[in-house]
Amino acid sequence: MSQPSDASPAPTQAPVAAGGRPGNPMSGARALLFASARWEVLLVAILAVLIWAGMRISPFFIQPDFWNSANFGASISGTMEVAIMALAMTPIIITGDIDLSVESMVGLSGAVLGVLWAAGIPLQVGIPIVLVVGMVGGLFNGLLVTRWGLPALVVTLGTLALYRGLANAVLGTSYVTNFPSAFTAFGFGYVPGTQVPWTLLAFLLLAVVFAVVLHLTWIGRQVFAIGKNKDAARYSGVRVAGLRTALFAVSGIVAAFAGIVLALRYNSVRSDNGTGLVLTVVMIAVLGGVDINGGKGTIPGVVLAVFTLAALQSALRLGGVSSEYQNVAIGLLLIVSVIAPHLARQFRVLVDRVRSGRHRPVRDPVPGEVVR
Amino acid sequence: MAGNVAVASNERSRAGALIGGLARSRELTLAGVIVVLSAIVAVRAPNFLSTDNLGPVTTFAAIIAIAAVGEALVILTKNIDLSVESTIGVVAFTVGLILKEQALPVPVAWACGVGLGLALGMCNGVIVAVLRVPSIVATLGTLSIFRGLCFVVANGHEINLNDLPDGYTNAASQDFFGVPLFVFLAIAIVGVAAIVLRYTVVGRLFYAVGSNAEAAATIGVRSRLTVFLAFALSGMLAGVAGVLWGINYGAIYANSASGQSLAVIAGVVVGGVSIAGGSGTVVGAALGALFLGLINNALILLGAPQEWLQLIYGAVILFAVSTDALIQLRTQRARARSRIR
Numbered sequence: 067m068s069q070p071s072d073a074s075p076a077p078t079q080a081p082v083a084a085g086g087r088p089g090n091p092m093s094g095a096r097a098l099l100f101a102s103a104r105w106e107v108l109l110v111a112i113l114a115v116l117i118w119a120g121m122r123i124s125p126f127f128i129q130p131d132f133w134n135s136a137n138f139g140a141s142i143s144g145t146m147e148v149a150i151m152a153l154a155m156t157p158i159i160i161t162g163d164i165d166l167s168v169e170s171m172v173g174l175s176g177a178v179l180g181v182l183w184a185a186g187i188p189l190q191v192g193i194p195i196v197l198v199v200g201m202v203g204g205l206f207n208g209l210l211v212t213r214w215g216l217p218a219l220v221v222t223l224g225t226l227a228l229y230r231g232l233a234n235a236v237l238g239t240s241y242v243t244n245f246p247s248a249f250t251a252f253g254f255g256y257v258p259g260t261q262v263p264w265t266l267l268a269f270l271l272l273a274v275v276f277a278v279v280l281h282l283t284w285i286g287r288q289v290f291a292i293g294k295n296k297d298a299a300r301y302s303g304v305r306v307a308g309l310r311t312a313l314f315a316v317s318g319i320v321a322a323f324a325g326i327v328l329a330l331r332y333n334s335v336r337s338d339n340g341t342g343l344v345l346t347v348v349m350i351a352v353l354g355g356v357d358i359n360g361g362k363g364t365i366p367g368v369v370l371a372v373f374t375l376a377a378l379q380s381a382l383r384l385g386g387v388s389s390e391y392q393n394v395a396i397g398l399l400l401i402v403s404v405i406a407p408h409l410a411r412q413f414r415v416l417v418d419r420v421r422s423g424r425h426r427p428v429r430d431p432v433p434g435e436v437v438r
Numbered sequence: 439m440a441g442n443v444a445v446a447s448n449e450r451s452r453a454g455a456l457i458g459g460l461a462r463s464r465e466l467t468l469a470g471v472i473v474v475l476s477a478i479v480a481v482r483a484p485n486f487l488s489t490d491n492l493g494p495v496t497t498f499a500a501i502i503a504i505a506a507v508g509e510a511l512v513i514l515t516k517n518i519d520l521s522v523e524s525t526i527g528v529v530a531f532t533v534g535l536i537l538k539e540q541a542l543p544v545p546v547a548w549a550c551g552v553g554l555g556l557a558l559g560m561c562n563g564v565i566v567a568v569l570r571v572p573s574i575v576a577t578l579g580t581l582s583i584f585r586g587l588c589f590v591v592a593n594g595h596e597i598n599l600n601d602l603p604d605g606y607t608n609a610a611s612q613d614f615f616g617v618p619l620f621v622f623l624a625i626a627i628v629g630v631a632a633i634v635l636r637y638t639v640v641g642r643l644f645y646a647v648g649s650n651a652e653a654a655a656t657i658g659v660r661s662r663l664t665v666f667l668a669f670a671l672s673g674m675l676a677g678v679a680g681v682l683w684g685i686n687y688g689a690i691y692a693n694s695a696s697g698q699s700l701a702v703i704a705g706v707v708v709g710g711v712s713i714a715g716g717s718g719t720v721v722g723a724a725l726g727a728l729f730l731g732l733i734n735n736a737l738i739l740l741g742a743p744q745e746w747l748q749l750i751y752g753a754v755i756l757f758a759v760s761t762d763a764l765i766q767l768r769t770q771r772a773r774a775r776s777r778i779r
Contacts, residue, residue, distance in 0.1 A: 164574075210756075216763045217713045219518075219574075223704065224756035231749025238745045337745075345578055358572045390589030390692075397582030404571045 105355035109370040116377040123384045141376035146265040147324040148343050149372040152350040153276045154320035156368050158313050159351055161292045162360030163218035168321040170229035171203050172340030175325030177233040180242030180335035189249050197322050204318020208311030233337040243334040253330030277365035293360035353403045464710025468725040483739040493618050499731035500624035501682045503724040506705045507631050508675030510723035511668045514644045516715025517573035522676045523699040524584030525558050529680025531588055534597035534690045552677040559673015563666035592692035599688040607688040631720045649716025705730050708758040
């Protein structure tokens with residue numbers, strides 16, 4: 067684990083404060099300590115270190131030139147499909163489910179879009195149809211999981227093969243290309259007058275929507291309630307089955323949208339579009355601090371994870387590290403990202419224990435004592 | 439069963455219970471389905487049963503089945519191992535490289551391969567059991583890391599048939615009384631694993647940890663050690679599968695066996711091992727792997743269009759899994775009803 071720079075002041079301040087009066091001055095340091103132990107803060111630190119390292123390797127790193135493939139910006143626009151899918155994967159993982167079929171939905175939606183376009187149907191009509199296909203696919207997943215009580219891992223493992231098979235059946239081994247330039251501009255163009263790719267803008271807008279719904283509304287509270295304890299949620303009046311099904315439907319729609327983005331960015335669809343992406347999607351979610359066992363996770367964390375991954379990829383590429391080694395680095399980062407919060411929590415417990423041991427040896431408060 | 443229990447009105451429900459019981463035994467059902475499927479395909483496409491066709495198909499199924507036994511051990515403990523395909527790939531390549539450099543005699547090279555698989559499995563075991571990383575995340579990471587290792591070992595090269603000793607791949611096509619050598623090996627491994635799981639204390643530990651880790655810990659089961667053991671064995675068996683993979687193909691690339699993890703897990707799940715842990719058998723897992731291999735071959739022989747193969751494959755997995763769940767649901771309801779009576 068790389069030691070983040072902004073986490074170090076907290077531990078050094080804490081003993082000083084603890085040496086003084088136990089009271090208000092300490093709570094500030096304590097709050098800082100708690101804040102710095104948050105995974106999102108660590109991610110910001112890792113991201114800062116990566117960008118700094120990237121700038122050291124080449125000043126080129128941060129320049130807003132999206133056409134150079136070793137550039138941070140290019141890495142970002144190259145990861146937007148997985149980033150978009152990771153947003154919808156987040157609430158699903160928080161409820162304790164998983165959706166492995168998204169990468170096949172990318173292929174299926176691209177295939178349907180291509181066939182419709184080849185048949186002369188304009189994209190204005192084709193795109194809504196494809197989104198509906200995504201929703202139906204997601205609903206199918208959700209209903210199998212909630213109605214029949216099948217594990218999401220198994221269901222979506224099946225539909226991972228099934229939807230890829232549908233994509234093959236729809237498009238065969240052929241490919242469709244030459245989408246109208248007005249649409250492909252969305253895939254690899256910029257917002258006029260800026261250096262912001264359209265896909266990045268779409269991702270950020272979606273991220274805001276997901277963040278607001280997940281963190282500021284009753285729907286989000288219910289998602290977390292389900293993830294913490296399904297039975298308790300049901301007894302509190304949460305429509306557990308309905309909400310889980312809806313989340314799968316949303317995931318299907320979002321995956322179909324990601325498929326459209328990919329098709330327009332490549333300006334070509336094949337039935338194997340998106341193969342192997344699901345592992346990266348899950349990786350981004352986990353790297354963003356979403357607990358794979360459910361109940362915990364934030365959208366800002368996932369957004370940070372997207373940028374961290376892009377920064378890591380382009381820094382490694384700039385440093386001349388071949389893509390094979392890059393996979394090793396990303397795999398290590400994934401595992402470390404899970405071990406690190408675990409260690410951070412243990413460290414926090416340790417700090418608490420040491421400090422409470424200094425001026426209050428009693429572990430359990432005696433009856434009547436005011437617990438701070 | 440005592441005869442005097444049978445009352446006329448119970449006759450039907452007893453027959454139903456018998457059918458239900460048989461249907462609940464996933465191994466018997468699968469074996470039955472495999473026999474029926476083979477019979478139907480054999481009628482429609484007579485060359486299905488020929489050694490030329492069935493030999494390669496069952497040989498490949500045997501490789502997947504061996505990896506599926508290891509995967510089943512892990513899934514029994516309520517974990518999952520996504521990294522098997524990378525282990526198979528890196529072991530196959532490493533063994534090929536050792537033989538290409540003529541560094542070691544063939545049997546020693548094989549032993550090295552199995553040992554490497556065991557070591558990689560132990561890495562998984564440490565990450566999951568000691569560092570407490572959820573297995574799906576841990577093995578997602580090692581899936582990338584082990585594959586990266588494979589590319590590093592390969593260093594842009596590949597292993598050809600010319601690099602290997604003369605007649606190295608003959609073992610794959612060798613058969614006794616029409617049954618390929620690899621199938622015997624798979625049966626032996628499945629047999630040992632089945633006996634250990636069924637009749638030894640260590641074997642029962644896998645079920646205990648998978649069905650209720652807390653209860654297992656309460657009665658003194660060292661669950662983390664058991665999980666570690668499951669991952670180590672899974673890695674070792676993936677190592678065996680990797681050695682066989684190299685013998686079977688002769689040409690080995692850095693991305694060999696990519697995508698096979700899902701085939702292995704699908705076999706295990708179709709074989710009736712519950713992803714929720716604690717229930718299922720390795721015999722079922724191996725039969726599941728065989729079944730999926732046969733389905734693929736049957737579809738090709740019956741002239742199913744290439745584009746539809748994957749679709750039917752996916753539908754079969756879903757169907758197998760959902761029938762299992764539906765039967766369980768019905769049994770539970772029936773039990774609940776009889777309890778009320």
